[in-house]
Amino acid sequence: MSEKLNQLKEILGEVSDLNHAGSVLSWDQQVNMPPGGGEARGQQLATLGKLSHEKSTSDKVGKLLDDLKQEFAGSDSDDAALVRVAARNFDKTMRVPSEFVSEQAVVTTAAFEAWVEAKKKSDFSIFHPHLEKVFDLARKYVSFFPPSDHLYDVLLDDYEPGMKTADVQAIFDKLRPQQVKLIRNIKSAKQVKDDFLHKKYAEKKVWDFSATIASKFGYDFSRGRQDKAAHPFETSFSVNDVRITNRYEPDNPLATLFSGMHESGHAMYEQGINPAYERTPLANGVSSAVHESQSRMWENLVGRSLPFWEHFFPELKKLFPTQLDGVSAKTFYKAINKVEPTFIRVNADEATYNLHIMLRLELEIAMIEGKVAIKDLPEIWNTKMQEYLGITPPDDAHGVLQDIHWSAGLIGYFPTYALGNLVSVQLWEKINKDIRDLDSQIHDGKFDELLAWLRKNIHVHGHKYDPQDLVKNVAGSKIDPSAYVRYLTKKYSDIYGL
Ligand code: MG
DSSP: OOHHHHHHHHHHHHHHHHHHHHHHHHHHHHHTOOGGGHHHHHHHHHHHHHHHHHHHTOHHHHHHHHHHHHHHTTOOSHHHHHHHHHHHHHHHHHHSOHHHHHHHHHHHHHHHHHHHHHHHHTOHHHHHHHHHHHHHHHHHHHHTSOOOSSHHHHHHHTTSTTOOHHHHHHHHHHHHHHHHHHHHHHHTSOOOOOGGGGSOOOHHHHHHHHHHHHHHHTOOGGGOOEEEOSSOOEEEEETTEEEEEEOOOTTSTTHHHHHHHHHHHHHHHHHTSOGGGTTSTTSSOSOHHHHHHHHHIIIIIITTSHHHHHHHHHHHHHHOTTTTTTOOHHHHHHHHTOOOOOSOGGGOOTTTHHHHHHHHHHHHHHHHTTOSOGGGHHHHHHHHHHHHHSOOOSSGGGTTTSOSGGGGTOOSOTHHHHHHHHHHHHHHHHHHHHSTTHHHHHHTTOOHHHHHHHHHHTGGGTTSSOHHHHHHHHHSSSSOSHHHHHHHHHHHHHHHTO
16 A cells, blocks of 8 residues: 555544544533533534645645545445545535634524424514525635536535435426325325324433344444434434434434434445545545435335334334234334325425425525525515415424524535435335345344445445446436335325325
8 A cells, every 4th residue: 555545544543533533522512511510511522623624635645645636546346435535525615714614613603502492482583684694605615616507506516425416306397297196196195093102201212212123234343333313313323323312202202213223224235335435535425315315225115114023023123012902013104104295304204295395495496596585484484385386384383494504514415315215215116126025024023134235336435436426336327216106106105095
């Protein structure tokens, strides 16, 4: 290995250590930290972030990358991928002045606090001036990059490298009418029964059952753990320490099971990355959509399937005999797949979920283009909800204020949720060709062959390939909605007798 590559790897290793130390602090902040620790924690994270930024943008790194790019041109080795990804990260970081980074931190800290209050009081006017600043900064951020086909391309690229706004719009334009039609058909069918899902289910039993499922999926608890937090998330400090959080909502007690499946799907991806990539930029999931395809696959394609519950329902019923008295596996399966337009994205079912995303994409694009006045946002939001889902939010907390993303400056992230859904089913069709008896394996509670397939085709590669290439190579086509439409139609035709 060249001396220069060694030097680069050493610096990137230290950058990775600093970033992971920051992740440990953030995890602790959300899981363990007493409320009084907030201010000190903010300073500690800022210091680590500054050190990491200085290290990764030094002249030395720039010079090493310039030389190594030439040395590795045309190679498809792991080292060449490392140099390519590091150079891409370097280029992006260098374009953004550090004053901007500080300004963004100040603006989003205030925006987040305003959003919390605005949501609590359901009053958009509290958040409005902050959201204007967030979008002003997003436009400024775009201006640091070379002109692209669309302003939004630059924002999207941070989460879904290589994806263009026009590609996403074309995908959504194909998907939207089909999902709207399906929802209309379901609306005229007889609604499924799900009252038993909203009875009282003891927290500890639900929690332990969730951990059992994650463990049976193949989430390795000797290299992970599940803790309680306000919001479920996954975070990785190393391929050998990948953690998840979960929560228990008394009104929706079994949601814990599905959040656990979702987050363990993310976590198994990170646990499956080639250990040789540790402490390099290759040791991450490749993009937000591909990451979400993994969580959605375990949550929905496995965890909301009939074969899965044919296996696990008797165990669940043993834990909750009174709550599930008279309920069959099939009735339970239908209940957890109930389709009903709702106001809140995170609670949306598979048939309506993507419409929530399409609405957000349209608004983000309009705001970046400056085509809508931010003060008009609640009204536009409600009009679009009526248009897409046939319902109007009762207040802003159930409408425009529901998501944390904009307050954190995350513009361009939402589409990756829907793209992740599409990718999950594209992969699923391929997996079912490769593993012919997958349904009966799931019915028997066996997931090792499925996980091995994902490890080999997706997980092990980490960030080595471009996400669009990875999907194309594995699934046979780039991100496309047709597999998802086939899946939804088949699933809900069965459940609703369409
Ligand atoms: Mg997720």
